Amino acid sequence: MSLSSNLKAIENKIKDLGGFIETVSDNTVIVEITKDNLKEFAKWLYENNAFLKTCAGVDEREINSRFTLYHIFGLDEMGVDVVVKVSGSDKDYTPTISDIVPPAEWCELEARDMVGIRISGHEDKPKFILPQDWPENVYPLRKDFSYDYRPQSEFSKFDEELPKEVGLPIGPYHPILHEPEYFELYVEGEKVVDVFYRGFHVHRGIEKLAESPRFTYKTIPFLAERICGICGFVHSSCYVLTVEKAAKIEVPERAQFIRSIVLEIERIHSHLLWLGIAAHILGYDAGFMQLWRIREPVMVLAELLTGSRKTYGINIVGGVRRDIDESKKRKALEILRNVRDEFKKVVDVLVSVPEIVKRASGTGVLPKEDARKLSVVGPVARGSGLERDVRKNYPYFAYRYTSFKVPVYSEGDNLARTLVRIDEVFESISIVEQLLDALPKGPIAVESYEIPPFRKAVGAVEAPRGEDLHFIITGLGRPYRWRVRAPTYQNLPALKVMLRGAPLADAFLTIASIDPCFSCTDRAIVIHDIKSDSKKFVNLFYGRRYASR
Amino acid sequence: MGGDMQVDKIAKLTKIVTIGLKTGRVTIKYPFGAPLVTESFRGAISIDNTKCWGCGACVLICPPNALSMKFEKDNIIIEYFKGRCIFCGMCADVCPANAISVTKEFELASTDLEDLKEYVIHRTSKCSICGKPIGPTSELRSVIKSQPVSEEYINLCSDCRKKLFAKAISIRFGAST
Ligand code: SF4
Ligand code: SF4
Numbered sequence: 111m112s113l114s115s116n117l118k119a120i121e122n123k124i125k126d127l128g129g130f131i132e133t134v135s136d137n138t139v140i141v142e143i144t145k146d147n148l149k150e151f152a153k154w155l156y157e158n159n160a161f162l163k164t165c166a167g168v169d170e171r172e173i174n175s176r177f178t179l180y181h182i183f184g185l186d187e188m189g190v191d192v193v194v195k196v197s198g199s200d201k202d203y204t205p206t207i208s209d210i211v212p213p214a215e216w217c218e219l220e221a222r223d224m225v226g227i228r229i230s231g232h233e234d235k236p237k238f239i240l241p242q243d244w245p246e247n248v249y250p251l252r253k254d255f256s257y258d259y260r261p262q263s264e265f266s267k268f269d270e271e272l273p274k275e276v277g278l279p280i281g282p283y284h285p286i287l288h289e290p291e292y293f294e295l296y297v298e299g300e301k302v303v304d305v306f307y308r309g310f311h312v313h314r315g316i317e318k319l320a321e322s323p324r325f326t327y328k329t330i331p332f333l334a335e336r337i338c339g340i341c342g343f344v345h346s347s348c349y350v351l352t353v354e355k356a357a358k359i360e361v362p363e364r365a366q367f368i369r370s371i372v373l374e375i376e377r378i379h380s381h382l383l384w385l386g387i388a389a390h391i392l393g394y395d396a397g398f399m400q401l402w403r404i405r406e407p408v409m410v411l412a413e414l415l416t417g418s419r420k421t422y423g424i425n426i427v428g429g430v431r432r433d434i435d436e437s438k439k440r441k442a443l444e445i446l447r448n449v450r451d452e453f454k455k456v457v458d459v460l461v462s463v464p465e466i467v468k469r470a471s472g473t474g475v476l477p478k479e480d481a482r483k484l485s486v487v488g489p490v491a492r493g494s495g496l497e498r499d500v501r502k503n504y505p506y507f508a509y510r511y512t513s514f515k516v517p518v519y520s521e522g523d524n525l526a527r528t529l530v531r532i533d534e535v536f537e538s539i540s541i542v543e544q545l546l547d548a549l550p551k552g553p554i555a556v557e558s559y560e561i562p563p564f565r566k567a568v569g570a571v572e573a574p575r576g577e578d579l580h581f582i583i584t585g586l587g588r589p590y591r592w593r594v595r596a597p598t599y600q601n602l603p604a605l606k607v608m609l610r611g612a613p614l615a616d617a618f619l620t621i622a623s624i625d626p627c628f629s630c631t632d633r634a635i636v637i638h639d640i641k642s643d644s645k646k647f648v649n650l651f652y653g654r655r656y657a658s659r
Numbered sequence: 660m661g662g663d664m665q666v667d668k669i670a671k672l673t674k675i676v677t678i679g680l681k682t683g684r685v686t687i688k689y690p691f692g693a694p695l696v697t698e699s700f701r702g703a704i705s706i707d708n709t710k711c712w713g714c715g716a717c718v719l720i721c722p723p724n725a726l727s728m729k730f731e732k733d734n735i736i737i738e739y740f741k742g743r744c745i746f747c748g749m750c751a752d753v754c755p756a757n758a759i760s761v762t763k764e765f766e767l768a769s770t771d772l773e774d775l776k777e778y779v780i781h782r783t784s785k786c787s788i789c790g791k792p793i794g795p796t797s798e799l800r801s802v803i804k805s806q807p808v809s810e811e812y813i814n815l816c817s818d819c820r821k822k823l824f825a826k827a828i829s830i831r832f833g834a835s836t
Contacts, residue, residue: 325722332722332747396675403685410697417701423747431752432699459675462668 116188119158127151132195136355137504138568140193145204148181148196152207152214155183155192161485161498162213163191163570163579164600166593167221169252170197173564173590177227179204180593181214182568182581186503191568193581206231213485213600224251239310250318257315257322295609295617302609302617307602320592327353327561327588331425337594339420340383343376344573345580345594346425351506352569352580353427353589357561363508363550365429370508371545372416372424373571374538378449379408380574381531381538384625388528389460391618392469400456404449411445414438429555439546450539457532470525474608474620477522481604488576489534490601490624492518493526500572512544524616524623531625564590573597575625598626690766701746702764706739706779710758713737713781713795717750717759726750734780735795741767741775756801786816788823 120139124131127150129143143151156162160183168178178197185192196204206229208215219238221227226249237244243263249255294306316337320330334349335342347369354361382405389397409419416422416432424432434442460466476486481494491498499516501509517533519526565584570577576597583591601624608620689695696702713735718726725743729736751759769775781795793799793816803813812820 324724328720329722329749332745332749396679400675400678400682403682406685414697414699417699417748418746421745423701423745431748438699455678456675459671459678462671 116185116190120192123151123154133566135567137189138191138193138355138566140195140566142195142197145196145198145202148194149205149207149210151194152181152183153210155194156211158185159187160185160192162211163485163568163577164581164593164595165214165217165221166581166591167225167227167251168583168591168593169225169249172253175199177202177225179218179221179227179229180581181207182579184504184570186498189504191504191570193566193568200226200228203228203230205229208232211485212483213603216599216603217595223249225249226252239313250315253321255318257318257324293605293621295614297614300613300615302612302614305606305609307605309602317592317594320589321585323588325588327427330588330592331427332421332423334594335421335423335425338573338596340380341376341573341575341578342421343372343425344571344578345596346422347373347507348569348571348578348580348594349582349592350425350427351571352567352582353561353584355569356565356567356582356584357559359428359556359559359561361429361556362553364433364552365554367508367511367545367549368415368430368432368434368554369425370512371434371542372412372422373507374542374545375408375412375415377538377574378535378542379405379412380625381535382408382453384531384574384622385457385460385528385535388470388619388622389466391622392466394460394463394466397456397460397463397466401453401460404452404456407445407449411442414441426555427561428559429553431555433554434546434549439549442546443543446539446542450536453535461529461532466528467525469616469619470523470528470623471521472523472525473612473616474524474527474623475522475612476604476608478520480607481522484604484607485600486576486604487597487600488573488625489527489530490576490604492516492530494522495520498577500570500577504570506569506571508545509541511548512541514538514541524619527623576601598624602626694763696763696765700763700765701748702762703741703744703746703767704739704748704750704759705762705764706737706777707758707760708779710756711737711754711779711781712756712758712798712801713779714755714798716753716755720749720753722747722749730783730792733783733792735783735792736781737779739777739779741777742772784814786819787814788819789816791816791818793817 117134117139120141121131124141124143127143127147129141129147129151132140132142134140163182163184165179165181168180170176170178174197176197177200178195181194183192183194184190198204204227206214206218208218208231216238218229219232219235222229222232223237223239226247236242240250241263245261245264248261295302296304296306316333319325320333325333331346331349335346337345353359382401386398386401386405389395389401412422413419415434415438416424424430476490476494478495481491481496486494486496487498495518497516497518500506502516514537515533517530517537519529561584563584563586567582569580569582572578573596577600578597579595581593582589605621605624609617612620687693715728715737718728718737723743723745725740725745727738727740729738748761751761767775781797783792784794784796784799785791786793799813815823
């Protein structure tokens with residue numbers, strides 16, 4: 111189906127439901143609909159093969175005195191984003207669509223917590239993003255909430271549903287690894303029967319900060335790059351891509367190529383890092399050492415091309431800040447050739463190590479239907495038979511000038527996700543080689559640009575962990591609203607499916623297999639002793655012993 | 660048959676030993692070995708205080724506020740705090756005086772916070788009418804150099820400049836002084 115015929119179908123459906131199409135640009139359609147018809151439209155879209163990418167609550171009182179919830183759907187086959195807009199006052203209730211579109215739950219709760227959009231169906235749920243002692247009716251993403259305001263916590267509200275025996279957990283901050291997440295695995299004997307996840311412990315309010323006078327369009331790429339320590343370039347790329355889309359800025363081809371090249375180098379180092387850690391988790395430390403040794407020249411290459419091993423700092427709106435000259439190009443091709451040879455040798459051994467293959471195959475299974483229902487992204491989706499890749503579905507930067515395969519495995523287990531990543535390393539090396547060979551001449555950034563206010567755009571970049579999504583409403587000097595949805599946000603809910611009913615011993619690898627950042631995983635759990643109906647809070651390592659007794 | 664496959668498999672597994680032996684030791688004797696960074700590396704910046712005008716462009720662009728500007732009695736002080744610097748080099752890109760260079764310096768650890776700070780101090784010029792501070796003397800000098808402005812005006816604060824200008828205009832239109 112082409113966009114025009116697809117658009118017709120959307121138009122008709124919208125007309126039926128009494129809504130209207132607000133704008134259509136390159137590959138984004140924004141539709142407005144009343145809250146009573148939201149559910150039906152969402153259902154229709156989801157049944158017609160759309161994925162839910164995320165939703166975003168926006169305080170639009172300064173523009174139109176309303177609060178708006180944007181649900182962002184993606185029609186992968188057509189490469190079209192459909193943004194569904196529902197607005198009202200802060201008294202109005204918007205119905206949840208999470209019963210039909212499960213991945214909407216998190217972002218709806220986030221919009222409720224951060225912007226104060228009322229959502230019927232979620233009234234009783236405890237705070238999701240904000241800490242439990244955050245005062246009532248204080249919404250940090252509202253425009254009248256100053257970015258440097260710190261409200262007093264209200265401890266009286268801390269009447270938690272946590273089991274009494276839990277007390278204060280150790281953590282959830284890991285002393286060595288970063289990005290705390292917190293899981294509670296409920297086990298019966300050795301079997302995991304339920305999973306509880308609580309995240310956002312280190313919510314840094316980056317979206318809010320970017321809306322503050324502290325930042326401008328020019329400096330936000332450096333902030334965006336710090337969203338993730340491993341795939342930061344993805345975020346700065348996605349930010350500039352979205353701003354450029356909103357303001358219709360034509361970026362020079364050479365800059366597009368350089369961005370794609372650096373993005374792929376980032377994917378190579380990220381996958382090598384993950385593969386090393388996976389080997390380490392499974393006790394194969396020889397593999398871990400070798401994989402990380404191979405990774406090192408990739409880091410050096412990144413520094414050679416950008417000036418820094420990580421947080422490259424070369425993206426700006428309208429282009430890039432560092433060029434690739436002939437000598438760097440030659441160096442890069444040489445490094446990549448070596449990396450490919452070395453990686454091939456080590457991977458050959460890796461996939462024949464029984465402790466890797468046996469522990470990974472058949473564990474942490476995510477069936478295709480669940481993957482589809484949860485709109486998972488990246489290697490998690492591709493390991494479960496979904497052919498989703500932003501680089502193919504919604505081409506951006508220089509990917510249309512390259513040819514590459516999107517590896518897909520249908521087993522949905524930990525091995526499938528591992529193999530996807532292994533194949534992708536080879537594909538990425540080939541992409542960088544192709545792009546370096548075809549690097550066009552010309553400038554690397556536009557001289558000047560203008561960003562008109564209140565334009566909307568959706569931008570997506572394929573991160574090593576899957577689709578990274580940014581949604582921007584432009585403002586004066588800086589975005590009016592900047593919504594960031596990292597890939598792990600979309601993949602974490604799938605862990606419930608992967609872990610339930612599986613042996614506890616596989617939980618380590620399974621949690622790691624979605625490639626989140628780790629600290630969360632070996633933290634602490636609650637053992638629910640069904641027989642005595644008591645709960646105990648223990649460290650996961652200890653828990654393993656406890657469970658196998 | 661099965662036995663052969665077993666042997667093959669084990670032979671394959673032991674390849675990791677060959678790979679390891681062939682590669683040898685890859686860790687280096689830091690800090691005695693070859694330089695750790697490539698030619699493109701961006702480290703701490705250095706501000707040449709003989710070139711700097713004190714215009715503040717670098718302070719405005721610096722994403723993490725590593726550069727700041729303080730007004731103290733007769734001086735304007737630009738402070739560079741390496742502890743906050745993200746080594747992006749944006750300041751060097753915008754500096755109109757080419758006073759900032761990006762160095763390869765990254766071994767910055769210190770037990771004294773002051774070691775991480777650098778200052779450029781400018782004398783403040785004062786408005787010749789009301790005495791309010793108006794900006795770094797060196798900046799005013801550079802402005803005069805690049806575009807000839809009447810000294811009378813450049814030495815005034817914006818308020819007095821406006822007043823004087825309004826007065827000049829009104830005289831022109833016949834008001835009594
Ligand atoms: S002249 Fe350069 S270094 Fe000095 S304040 Fe201006 S931008 Fe900064
Ligand atoms: S290099 Fe970047 S962070 Fe450091 S002082 Fe300059 S602008 Fe600020």
